């Protein structure tokens with residue numbers, strides 16, 4: 530390989546460049562970025578808005594200059610890729626420049642979904658993904674906001690609620706789903722979180738979709754499908770993400786919801802790879818390929834593609850959705866998929882401040898909810914991955930010590946040992 534192009538300079542693009550450089554000290558690596566910033570961690574944007582991090586803290590991988598120098602890459606900043614001609618392996622820019630590469634890695638991430646809402650105003654409507662999005666919301670907050678409506682009770686939505694609460698902005702969260710974190714949470718855990726949010730002054734409107742919006746002189750009226758409405762000064766739309774792949778032609782390269790890849794991160798076109806939020810990754814609980822937006826996936830997939838593009842033979846073993854979310858003084862850990870069918874194991878700490886739920890599907894843990902104990906979630910997740918991938922091995926010694934040190938962990942061992950789920 531003489532040269533390679535990476536499209537996108539986020540987490541996945543950075544790790545692809547790093548792996549490429551490690552395997553190929555002499556090749557030309559061109560990175561195309563539609564911003565002029567260093568790779569950002571999107572999950573830190575809300576901490577910046579909340580005032581818990583300086584703006585520079587959103588760029589954990591280093592400054593642009595440090596990265597360009599240490600990886601010896603050619604960074605084309607503020608240079609969005611307009612088209613990739615897959616058959617020719619050519620990258621086309623807005624000015625029509627066309628460059629052919631030996632290898633191309635697509636790492637263009639995703640962007641917030643903007644639904645076609647009737648009357649959606651052009652002003653005072655925010656999303657949260659990039660540092661620019663965070664700047665815009667923070668500017669609005671500094672300008673003074675009397676009320677906010679966050680639409681979407683998602684992982685992103687709750688972090689935006691928290692950031693607004695940090696500035697004492699009266700906030701309502703709405704979703705057409707009946708509860709927060711609709712794809713991860715079990716109903717009784719949600720009930721506890723809802724009660725705590727309401728006690729902190731957050732208003733909740735669940736079970737109703739947005740029907741239309743109307744901009745008025747003193748705010749935005751949002752009308753819901755059940756006929757109710759509220760007036761708010763700003764709206765934050767946190768309704769999920771869509772892969773940023775408009776520069777690809779689905780007639781040339783296979784795309785479902787994201788770019789389709791195999792475990793080597795290869796697309797349907799030889800010498801073109803896709804990584805991070807723009808591709809469909811392997812989800813191992815239900816053995817399917819879906820878009821799983823996780824930082825850890827972007828790290829591993831970028832590394833695999835970078836290495837393979839340079840002649841390596843690495844694989845991405847797959848993952849499943851898991852989130853450890855700290856918000857408004859609580860921690861919710863959701864691992865796996867709450868649509869799993871099976872017996873539910875339940876545990877409450879004697880003091881009532883820690884909850885644990887697990888769904889056991891076909892003898893394996895398919896979904897875990899933990900409220901207010903994040904310490905053992907990593908160990909449990911790794912254990913789940915092994916089991917889902919077919920290992921019958923119990924916890925290793927280190928993990929067992931970690932689990933047994935924790936009061937919740939000890940209770941879980943008792944619980945799991947009496948269920949069909951475990952041979953701990």
Ligand SMILES: Cc1cc2nc3c(=O)[nH]c(=O)nc-3n(C[C@H](O)[C@H](O)[C@H](O)COP(=O)(O)OP(=O)(O)OC[C@H]3O[C@@H](n4cnc5c(N)ncnc54)[C@H](O)[C@@H]3O)c2cc1C
Pocket residue numbers: 536537538539540541542561562563564569570571572573574575608609610611636637638639657658684685688773776804805806807821822823824825827852853854
């Ligand atoms: C608020 C929030 C909270 C989150 N919380 C968590 C969490 O708790 N845990 C977790 O694991 N994950 C979390 N995530 C998800 C995680 O941040 C992403 O999965 C991860 O950052 C994806 O990295 P990426 O490199 O694929 O995409 P990105 O970081 O989006 O990088 C893609 C880059 O490509 C650029 N680009 C796009 N199109 C083009 C083009 N045509 N030409 C050139 N450049 C282009 C984009 O501007 C961007 O800079 C969160 C995300 C958000 C927004």
